[in-house]
Amino acid sequence: MIVYSLKPPYYAVIFTSTVTNDLDGYEETANKMEELAKEQPGYLGIEYARSEVGITVSYWKDLNSITQWKNNIEHTAARELGRKKWYQKYQLRICKVEREYGFER
Amino acid sequence: MIVYSLKPPYYAVIFTSTVTNDLDGYEETANKMEELAKEQPGYLGIEYARSEVGITVSYWKDLNSITQWKNNIEHTAARELGRKKWYQKYQLRICKVEREYGFER
Numbered sequence: 001m002i003v004y005s006l007k008p009p010y011y012a013v014i015f016t017s018t019v020t021n022d023l024d025g026y027e028e029t030a031n032k033m034e035e036l037a038k039e040q041p042g043y044l045g046i047e048y049a050r051s052e053v054g055i056t057v058s059y060w061k062d063l064n065s066i067t068q069w070k071n072n073i074e075h076t077a078a079r080e081l082g083r084k085k086w087y088q089k090y091q092l093r094i095c096k097v098e099r100e101y102g103f104e105r
Numbered sequence: 106m107i108v109y110s111l112k113p114p115y116y117a118v119i120f121t122s123t124v125t126n127d128l129d130g131y132e133e134t135a136n137k138m139e140e141l142a143k144e145q146p147g148y149l150g151i152e153y154a155r156s157e158v159g160i161t162v163s164y165w166k167d168l169n170s171i172t173q174w175k176n177n178i179e180h181t182a183a184r185e186l187g188r189k190k191w192y193q194k195y196q197l198r199i200c201k202v203e204r205e206y207g208f209e210r
Contacts, residue, residue, distance in 0.1 A: 001158045002121045002196050012119060012200050014162055016107045016152050020210070047121050049154035053106045057119055057160065089209045091107050095117050095200035104194045105125070 003045030008097045011060045017090035026086045029078050040069050108150030113202045116165045122195035131191045134183050145174050
């Protein structure tokens, strides 16, 4: 679940959120979106964690692949449902990854 | 704990990690580093979550403030301890945030 050794430059979408108490259908949709994202052109990987807030970082080849994923019909529908039901707040950031370093024991 | 409404361009450091079973001192040091980071020039905010992996995203004004924080003596010591004891693996990415969007219910 850690995405390793990509070769900058590439893009990251950082999505940080807090959720409501009405999480009916949330996990199912999140899993489905992850599977769907993996099939998209330019998809490089995804990392996520949740405690007080949830952080999902998805990695993409370029801005164009992010735009295509944003415009995907099923993804658009899931996002609308998210705003209607599941998300209390979120912040989404589009970033160019310039450097990276890794460590492994 | 969600960092809102910063004004791109600025920088994000995405730190994704898995930890060992020897977490003695980890949380104390992590909290101390968070407090210390907040005092650094160019610090804009921090977000974190942990489940299977931990993701910490810190936000900075520019590359220079990231370099200064990297070279901070206490931070350097904490990082060395992290590699010696706490981290199984990690990946660190330095990114330029180009755009951001927010939602609030």
